Amino acid sequence: MRYNYLIIGGGIAGVTAAETIRAKDREGTIGILSLEPHLLYSRVLLPLFLKGRIKREQLFLRTVDDFEKNGIDLFLEKEVMSLDPGRREVRMKSGEPYSFDKLLISSGGVPRPLGILGEAKRGIFRLQSIDDADAIAEYIPSVKKAVVVGGGFISLEFLEILSVYNIPATLVCRSERFFGNALDEAGGELMAKNFERRGIDLIFKDEVEAFGGKDRVSAFRTKLGSVFDVDFVGVGIGLKLNDDFLLGTGVSVSPGRGARTNEFLETQVPGIFAAGDIAEYFDVTSGEHHTHGNWTNAFLQGKVAGENMVGRERVPFKSVPSYSLTNLGFHITFLGEVNGEAGTATVSRVDLFKNKYERFFMKEGRLVGAVLINMFQDKPVLTELIERKVPIGDAPDKFSDMAFDMKSLT
Numbered sequence: 001m002r003y004n005y006l007i008i009g010g011g012i013a014g015v016t017a018a019e020t021i022r023a024k025d026r027e028g029t030i031g032i033l034s035l036e037p038h039l040l041y042s043r044v045l046l047p048l049f050l051k052g053r054i055k056r057e058q059l060f061l062r063t064v065d066d067f068e069k070n071g072i073d074l075f076l077e078k079e080v081m082s083l084d085p086g087r088r089e090v091r092m093k094s095g096e097p098y099s100f101d102k103l104l105i106s107s108g109g110v111p112r113p114l115g116i117l118g119e120a121k122r123g124i125f126r127l128q129s130i131d132d133a134d135a136i137a138e139y140i141p142s143v144k145k146a147v148v149v150g151g152g153f154i155s156l157e158f159l160e161i162l163s164v165y166n167i168p169a170t171l172v173c174r175s176e177r178f179f180g181n182a183l184d185e186a187g188g189e190l191m192a193k194n195f196e197r198r199g200i201d202l203i204f205k206d207e208v209e210a211f212g213g214k215d216r217v218s219a220f221r222t223k224l225g226s227v228f229d230v231d232f233v234g235v236g237i238g239l240k241l242n243d244d245f246l247l248g249t250g251v252s253v254s255p256g257r258g259a260r261t262n263e264f265l266e267t268q269v270p271g272i273f274a275a276g277d278i279a280e281y282f283d284v285t286s287g288e289h290h291t292h293g294n295w296t297n298a299f300l301q302g303k304v305a306g307e308n309m310v311g312r313e314r315v316p317f318k319s320v321p322s323y324s325l326t327n328l329g330f331h332i333t334f335l336g337e338v339n340g341e342a343g344t345a346t347v348s349r350v351d352l353f354k355n356k357y358e359r360f361f362m363k364e365g366r367l368v369g370a371v372l373i374n375m376f377q378d379k380p381v382l383t384e385l386i387e388r389k390v391p392i393g394d395a396p397d398k399f400s401d402m403a404f405d406m407k408s409l410t
């Protein structure tokens with residue numbers, strides 16, 4: 001089968017790209033190949049479903065009819081195994097070929113395996129797909145004691161879900177504090193105190209080494225030798241990008257880095273684009289390549305990639321990435337680049353009594369990122385400072401003062 005526009009992945013990036021293409025090109029043929037058996041659903045809402053706040057059907061964002069009306073051929077349970085850029089062709093697991101004029105890679109990622117003994121036992125969960133959520137929903141009512149592994153957003157989701165079910169939990173993080181390098185000591189302490197207030201036991205600077213139990217998990221052991229009884233494990237240690245089929249095609253730079261693009265989200269192979277979690281895109285704001293795993297980023301990149309695939313005009317992708325969630329009483333936002341890579345200076349301010357914290361990441365005299373805990377009101381001004389690359393001069397000297405108004409910089 002041949003398509004003018006072929007899309008790998010039926011997540012928010014892929015579906016948004018398909019719909020954007022259709023709005024601009026009424027005639028071109030569009031096909032989406034997607035591994036999952038489900039129509040587009042919101043991953044962001046999965047935790048709300050598990051907390052009983054929304055019904056399962058509210059997760060779904062499109063119907064079969066929506067695709068039919070738009071003349072978009074959606075193929076579910078189709079796994080792309082290889083890409084031949086020269087022949088403009090992809091091949092399925094079954095060997096079946098699909099060829100294209102233009103291709104979008106929006107294959108996202110899957111939870112990274114822990115790679116340890118007993119990992120496949122019943123009761124050990126990831127939270128990435130609706131199938132994961134269904135399995136957790138069925139299992140969780142019988143759980144007595146849980147462990148959550150990892151120090152990122154998905155672990156926070158697990159902890160809050162467990163708290164809704166009043167299940168005592170232990171958190172195990174390899175790093176010395178939650179969110180690793182994104183927080184400094186003060187931020188780590190604020191997070192830890194909040195966990196403790198909610199009865200969560202904390203283990204930092206240690207990691208799970210093995211899971212015990214016959215068929216179902218019943219215990220875990222850490223590298224430093226602690227042993228605990230548990231009947232539920234939630235693992236949130238990040239994503240492995242679905243880029244295996246890109247190896248050797250010239251589309252990815254190195255394994256696990258996704259598909260590298262320019263600012264128009266086009267890879268170095270003309271006519272092959274990438275969007276969403278899988279895209280290692282050229283970020284015009286920072287002048288560097290980045291990947292970002294967040295919903296808005298995937299949606300906006302789907303739009304820009306779709307426009308550029310039609311190709312009437314070339315639109316650069318420009319956005320300050322942000323990830324926000326409210327969890328265990330804290331409102332947390334990550335804005336821009338917060339991984340503290342080389343050449344980045346940081347300043348933080350904290351009010352331990354009011355549970356407020358902010359950390360600023362700066363490079364070459366301008367703000368490049370920020371972590372906000374219960375400081376959401378600063379998000380618009382910080383976004384503007386990052387986006388407009390406003391020189392901040394000696395202002396960082398005052399950033400540690402809670403009374404300093406960031407608006408004075410704009």
Ligand SMILES: Cc1cc2nc3c(=O)[nH]c(=O)nc-3n(C[C@H](O)[C@H](O)[C@H](O)COP(=O)(O)OP(=O)(O)OC[C@H]3O[C@@H](n4cnc5c(N)ncnc54)[C@H](O)[C@@H]3O)c2cc1C
Pocket residue numbers: 008009010011012013014033034035036043044045046047078079080081106107108109127128129154157242245275276277278292293294295296298322323324325
């Ligand atoms: C529980 C949870 C909560 C989240 N909460 C937030 C939040 O609060 N805020 C936020 O901004 N973000 C959040 N995110 C992240 C956000 O959901 C993702 O960044 C976003 O969904 C990525 O969309 P995507 O289209 O790039 O990839 P995906 O949604 O991963 O879609 C990729 C699709 O490609 C398919 N695929 C993979 N490999 C192949 C292949 N070889 N062949 C064919 N198809 C393939 C997959 O099956 C999948 O359907 C959350 C994620 C999770 C899991």
